[in-house]
Amino acid sequence: MNVLLVDDSRLARTELRHLLQAFPDVTVVGEARHAAEARARLQDLRPDLLLLDIHMPGETGFELLASLEAAPHVIFTTAYDEYALRAFEVNALDYLLKPVQENRLAAALEKARAKLLAPAVVEAVAAPAQSVPDEPPPTLLTEHDQVFVKDGERCWFVRLSDIRLFEINGSYTQIYFEQHRPLIPRTLQHLEQRLDHKVFFRANRQQIINLKWIESIEPWFSNTLKIRLRGGPEVEVSRQQSVRFRELMSL
Structure with missing residues (x-):
């Protein structure tokens, strides 16, 4: 250590x-x-x-x-x-x-x-995010990294593996961990570039989920999927991302 x-x-x-x-x-x-x-x-x-x-x-x-x-x-x-x-x-x-x-x-x-020493299991594999031409790619955060989150007068020091969902809320992004739901002034696009795609998956335009927090998956309308996360909530995966999710999770 x-x-x-x-x-x-x-x-x-x-x-x-x-x-x-x-x-x-x-x-x-x-x-x-x-x-x-x-x-x-x-x-x-x-x-x-x-x-x-x-x-x-x-x-x-x-x-x-x-x-x-x-x-x-x-x-x-x-x-x-x-x-x-x-x-x-x-x-x-x-x-x-x-x-x-x-x-x-x-x-x-x-x-x-x-x-x-806490065990970590990664099951999904995704292609890395494309960086902007002529600019260095953003530093990738792993699930073991901790991030400082501040919402008003409250603040937390959170391991990324404990965050089960990122969700757009107005001009902010809401973070789901434990019983907390703080808001941060970051876009999902910014977060998607920073997060490990082996662990975090863009389910739709509004939400990024932590694959390790998936509790159940069920077919939904128009060949899409609905995913329930441990501790909630349920997330509807878009049609395009449902195809990608099936590809990622298949042998």
Whole structure:
């Protein structure tokens, strides 16, 4: 498990390095003193886990996360206990108060291992999206990536594999995960270019579904299909996409 330490205190980073030596499967791949440095390290190193301070010069740890389209799992390390609720609202794995205790760090790392070792099965294969000529293709997000979602005053840090549906809602896109339905200012076309086509399928002009959340499929009118997702809702697949879906899911 590769870890990036983000803290403006050199002493705090040194102490974390020392504590992490007790865990043979953990490798500290880098350090960052502030959000700007962390962004560069994240892009270069792509760690599995971020040990992240909240109060830093310039941007806070929360502001760093809000600026990322995809990020590793996060464990907050801070001297302040008043941000714990907010930390879990962005789906942080844990919230460790300084000075960090080895037993609490061990428990937090175990949560990270459980997330990283969760099995994933991909059954459908699709052609990659066509990129715009003379422009680099957009960075593809895998189902294991996490994205920061903000809707008004609420925010979440969501693994893409937990999102079962993207649906147009006015000029926004609504995201379905757990019991939540936040709206984001992104088009389905933009999302389709970023999402892994092995996992996410454009069912019609209004909806993109996560193939792993399919509960049942039934024939529908005019040779189309109707798909029920675990946790709802039902999605009607367009005629053209029904043909493509049958091709993708056939041997």
